[in-house]
Amino acid sequence: MKPSRSRLKNSVDLDPFSAAHIYYGPNREVPKLRAYSSVGFAISAHDDDTRSPTRRGSQDEITRVSRKFLIPVESTLQNLLAREDTDNNMQITIDDAGPKVLSLGTLASNGYNRADVRGTYMLSNLLQELTLAKGYGRKHIILDEARLNENPVNRLSRLIKNDFWDNLTRRIDGSVIEKVGLDPKDWTDDPRPRIYVPQGAPEQYAYYSKVAKDRPEVRLDVQWLPPTEKITGEYVRDLNDRPGLLAVAMEEYVDPDTGIKDLRGLPFVVPGGRFNELYGWDSYMESIGLLVNDRSDLAKSMVLNFCFCIQHYGKVFNANRSYYLGRSQPPFLTDMALRVYEKIKSEPDAIDFLRRAIRAAIKEYYNVWVAEPRLDPITGLSRYRPVGVGVPPETEASHFVPVLEPYAKKYNMTFCDFVTAYNNGTVKEPELDEYFLHDRAVRESGHDTSYRLERVAANLATIDLNSLLYKYEVDIARTIHVFFDDKLSMPAEFCAPGMQPGRLETSAVWDRRSKKRRQAMDKYLWNEKKGMYFDYDTVKKEQTSYESATTFWAMWAGAATPRQAAAMVIHALPKFEVFGGLVSGTEKSKCGETGLSRPNRQWDYPYGWAPQQMLAWTGFLRYGYTEEAERLAYKWLFMVTKAFFDFNGVVVEKYDVTRPIGPHKVDAEYGNQGSDFKGVAREGYVSIAAKQLEDMTNRIH
DSSP states (O other): OOOOHHHHHHHHTSOTTOOHHHHTSTTOOOOOOOOOOOTTSSOOTTOSOTTSOOOOSOBOOOOSSOOEEEEEHHHHHHHHHHHHOTTOSSOOBTTOOSOSEEEEEBTTTTTOSEEEEESHHHHHHHHHHHHHHHHTTOSEEEEEGGGTSOOHHHHHHHHIIIIIHHHTEEOOSTTTHHHHTSOTTOOSSSOOOEEEEOTTOHHHHHHHHHHHHHOGGGOOEEEEOOOGGGOOHHHHHHGGGSOOEEOOOEEEEEOTTTOOEEEEEOOEEOSSTTOOSOBSHHHHHHHHHHHHTTOHHHHHHHHHHHHHHHHHHSSOOSBSBGGGTTOOOOOOHHHHHHHHHHHHTTSTTHHHHHHHHHHHHHHHIIIIITSTTTBOTTTOOBOOOOOOOSSOTTSOTTTTHHHHHHHHHHTTOOHHHHHHHHHHTSSOOHHHHHHHHHHHHHHHHTOOSOTTTTTTGGGEEOHHHHHHHHHHHHHHHHHHHHHSTTOEEEOGGGOOTTOOTTEEEOHHHHHHHHHHHHHHHHHHTEETTTTEEOOEETTTTEEOOOOBGGGGHHHHHTOSOHHHHHHIIIIIHHHHEETTEEOSBOTGGGOSOOSSSSOOOTTSTTEEEHHHHHHHHHHHHHTTOHHHHHHHHHHHHHHHHHHHHHBTTOOOSEEETTOSSOTTOOOSTTOOTTOOOSSSOSSOOGGGTHHIIIIIHHHHO
């Protein structure tokens, strides 16, 4: 039965920039291809001169109206890869040496007449579209030429808004526990889904116990955690034989199929496609993009997940796995919550949402950042200094081999036997204890890894952490004053140890705290001669010399005076500004040549990351340096978009910001997240992109 004219018209006239699930969805019909024999319809991968364009048996007239192609998916995909993917990595990039042209049949001629698709960008987009269509089970498709030659900034923005966010959204509950509960880093002999439930969430323990009973094939192991005061470094170490997820927030809903009340996980966004956990400061960066893309529902849900973690565990985690129980991450909750509130303030529960988030931030502040061991009592400044015992188990198996092998030889043990003996305390090595104290602190800082922090991180009062805490203090003071009539009571679930339930927090107290921290930052972290901030070693009692782009975090937080901001623009900015924006650290601070014994670190020169860029732009704008902010934003945006344009739609977590061509090619440490895909990047590393593309392109135009 032939499709009706109206149905076919609707199929053909679909918005060319629809999301993939609509554009290639089951309701879009395609007219049947006629069996014409036309020169150049299909070109063998074995042609002698594959660099030449094909001869065309016929050609559509040139028209200003965007063409539509009628394409057999599988044969065109195979032909395209055979001709153009000369390095066989399932991507079409400027590194490939193909002819850079492919002839496609036009819809207007029912596939008989041919038109060329030319150039790396259009051909790589064709590869992406064919890969998506194949994934939706399509044999033939109607493809708008506009989808192939779309402005790359628009294309990336559209993909983020329509596809990436949904593809990166996760929730933790019984519907997916067999997948998300399994840890790809599980090193035990019997990997299985496992979830740890905090004492204050008995409804979740009952829920997951029922899942385990009803679905025995999943082999879900449900465990209680002890009270937070009993979660010591030794306890976390002992869980390494039974790694698992840490439960996060759930909501009650009515199952539409059964009409029965049940629980389901509150959704959150992960930074990259391979992750299933709720991450710390990645979530803040993602939330900015979510709000720009009108996804306040997801951003709000992520804040509520953080509130749950602080209520039940006392902190926001590096990620919600058992081996992260002692480790937090850079604190951004107040700014995140206030941004969400501005978007949802007309909703009936908005003020309750804000109250809950600020209470959670206050508990986190007291429980984590101004308590031992992170608070330095002499300076009054805070440090990344998580608790832990032994070797961090979540790293790659070979990561610590150079560090531990000499000790294994010293004790005449195998590598594995030494690690077991050291972890259990059978072997005592104070030097290793010190090394891993700093290693865990590096990971808590979010800047893992950098020579700035190596072997010293836990001793440093860093400019980044103390800028964030200054922002907490200012935000909490303002919010209590403006929204809560200058007093905010603290219920038991948000009381840190030593606090009495019902205690009132006032803006004056928090205002004094911010002023005191700012004075300490000026005294210990500001360097008047060099015109920028440095970290302070609380053990050696001196500033470090490493020049880090985190100096600009003080401008983001508003902790710098106008004079200090001007000094940083004059003296610090030229040290960090390169082709693609801001480099994480200066070349001078990298301190020597890198090689086998001293490898590149991914948070050092020549690499740049989105958080450093985004916080710096906001800081420059805060102090009126609009030209500098827009210039830096344009550099980063151009570099990201050019890599997207030249390299098959790649969007990665970090870039070599000194490289005009191929900045995504980073071989430091584990390489680059977001670059290893086949045909199409389905998620990208979106924390780098959404706000930049939406907000800054508006400024540029």
